[in-house]
Amino acid sequence: MVGHSYGGAVITEAGTDPNVAALVYIAAFAPDTGESVNTLIADPPPGAPVPPILPPRDGFLFLDREKCPASFAGDLPAEQAAFMADSQVPWGTDALAGSITNPAWRTKPSWYMITTQDRMIPPPAQHAMSERAGSTVVEVPASHSVYVSQPGTVADLIEQASSAMTMR
Numbered sequence: 001m002v003g004h005s006y007g008g009a010v011i012t013e014a015g016t017d018p019n020v021a022a023l024v025y026i027a028a029f030a031p032d033t034g035e036s037v038n039t040l041i042a043d044p045p046p047g048a049p050v051p052p053i054l055p056p057r058d059g060f061l062f063l064d065r066e067k068c069p070a071s072f073a074g075d076l077p078a079e080q081a082a083f084m085a086d087s088q089v090p091w092g093t094d095a096l097a098g099s100i101t102n103p104a105w106r107t108k109p110s111w112y113m114i115t116t117q118d119r120m121i122p123p124p125a126q127h128a129m130s131e132r133a134g135s136t137v138v139e140v141p142a143s144h145s146v147y148v149s150q151p152g153t154v155a156d157l158i159e160q161a162s163s164a165m166t167m168r
Contacts, residue, residue, distance in 0.1 A: 001014065001015050001020045001022070001023055001024070001104075002023075002024040002026065002158055003023070003024070003025060003026065003028050004026040004027060004028055004147060005026075005027060005028055005029065005120065005121065005144065006028075006029060006037055006091065006095065006096070007026075007028060008025045008026075008028025008029040008030050008031075008129075009028075009029045009030075009031050009036070009037050009098065009100065011023050011024075011025070011028075011104065012029075012030055012031055012100055012103045012104055012105060013098075013100050013101065013102070013103075013104070014104070015104030015105070015108055016102050016104045016107070016108075020104065020108065021108070021109075021165045022108055022109045022110060022111070022161050022162075022164070022165050023104055023105055023108055023109070023110040023111070024110070024111045024112075024113075024157060024158050024161045025110060025111070025112040025113065025129075025130065025133075025135065026113045026146065026147060026154055026157070027113060027114070027115040027118055027120070027121055027126065027142075027144050027146055028112075028121070029121065029129065030103070030105060030110075030112070030129040030130065030132070030133045030135075031099075031100040031103065031129075032100065032103055032132065033100055033101065033102065033103060034099055034100065035099065035100055036096060036097050036098055036099045036100070037095075037096040037097075037098075038096045038097050039099075040125070040129075041096075044122060044125075045122060045124055045125070048122040048124070048125070049071065049119040049120075049122065051063065051071055051119070051120045052064035052067035052068060052071050056093045057090075059092055059093055059094070060090035060091065060092055060093065061090060061091055061092075061093055061096075062088060062090050063085065063088060065085045065086065065088075066085075068081075068084065068085035068088065069081030069082055069084070069085050070119065071119040071120060071144070072084065072085070072119070072120055072143065072144050072145055073085075073143055073144070073145040073148065073149070074117060074119060074143040075117060075142055075143040075145070075149045076143070076145060076148060076149050080148070081145075084145065084148075103133075105133035105134070105135070109136075109161075109164070109165070110130075110133050110134070110135040110136070111135055111136045111137075111138070111157055111160065111161045112126070112129070112130035112133065112135035112136070112137050112138070113137075113138050113139075113140055113146065113153075113154065113157050114126040114127060114130060114137060114138070114139045114140070115140055115141075115142045115143060115144060115146045116139055116140065116141050116142070117141055117142055117143050118142075118143060118144045119143065119144065120144040121144065136160075136161075136164075138153075138157055140153055
C-alpha cells in the first residue's frame with residue numbers, strides 16, 4: 001500500500017488489513033498511536049518551512065495559490081507548478097484530525113522516500129517518522145511533488161518494496 005503526504009496517515013491506519021503486505025511512504029506522514037496529521041504539524045521544528053495552508057473555508061483547506069508552487073512543487077517547471085496550484089483539490093479539516101488507532105508500520109515492513117527539498121513536510125520530520133517506523137529509507141533531492149518530478153524514482157521504490165515482499 002502506497003501513500004503520499006496525508007495519504008501516509010491513511011495507509012498507516014488502513015494498512016493493518018491482512019491483505020496489505022507492506023507500506024510505502026512517499027514524503028508522507030507516518031503517525032503513531034493517538035497522533036493525527038494535526039498533531040504532527042502543530043509544532044514545527046525551529047526554522048522549518050511552514051506550509052502555506054490558508055485558514056479553513058467551509059470546513060476545507062487550500063494552499064495559498066501564490067505560495068503553493070514554491071512550497072509544493074519547487075523542482076517542477078514554473079508553468080507546471082502553477083497548474084498544480086490552480087488545480088488543487090481542497091481537503092477537509094476533519095480528515096487532518098483523525099487519530100491513528102493501530103499503526104500498521106508496527107507490524108508490517110515499510111519503505112520511506114524522504115524528499116530533501118520538501119517545504120511541506122520538513123525533511124527532519126520525515127527522518128524522525130521513518131526512523132520510528134523502522135522503514136527502509138531512500139533520500140531523494142526533490143520537492144514534495146516527487147511523484148511528478150521523479151516518477152521513475154518513486155516507481156523504483158515501490159518496485160523494490162514489492163520485490164522484497166515476493167521474496168518472502
